[in-house]
Structure formats: C-alpha cells, structure tokens
Amino acid sequence: MSSTPQHAADTALAYPEPPASPLWHRHGAAKARPLTSEQQRRNCELLLRAQYTPRPRTPRTTTTLAEAS
Numbered sequence: 001m002s003s004t005p006q007h008a009a010d011t012a013l014a015y016p017e018p019p020a021s022p023l024w025h026r027h028g029a030a031k032a033r034p035l036t037s038e039q040q041r042r043n044c045e046l047l048l049r050a051q052y053t054p055r056p057r058t059p060r061t062t063t064t065l066a067e068a069s
Contacts, residue, residue: 035043
C-alpha cells in the first residue's frame, strides 16, 4: 500500500500539458502540400495495419511428442 494519500496522487497528475511549439502552427498563406493518391493509399494501408489486433495465440504445450504418446 502506498503511503501517499490518494487525493495527493490525483492532484499530482492534474497539471495541464505545456502549450504546443510555435513550429506546429502555420502562419501566413503557406498551405500544406497535398498528398498524392499513392501517398493516401499507403497511409490508409499503414493505418489499417496499425489498428489490426491479431487474435491471441493458444499457448503451446510443453510436452514433447514422445511424452505425449
């Protein structure tokens, strides 16, 4: 059991995130370069692959074939 009171632990995590870097903001008329259809397709494939969660595999038995028979 932790010696820190629960309310103190809650407030320690309640600080806001620092502001975003000014480099993340676009100023003026500079627009983002549009993606080509090939880049869009590639991004879509990577997104689908990243979101895919494989089914859990069944654990292997530790017995050898000789022991099993």
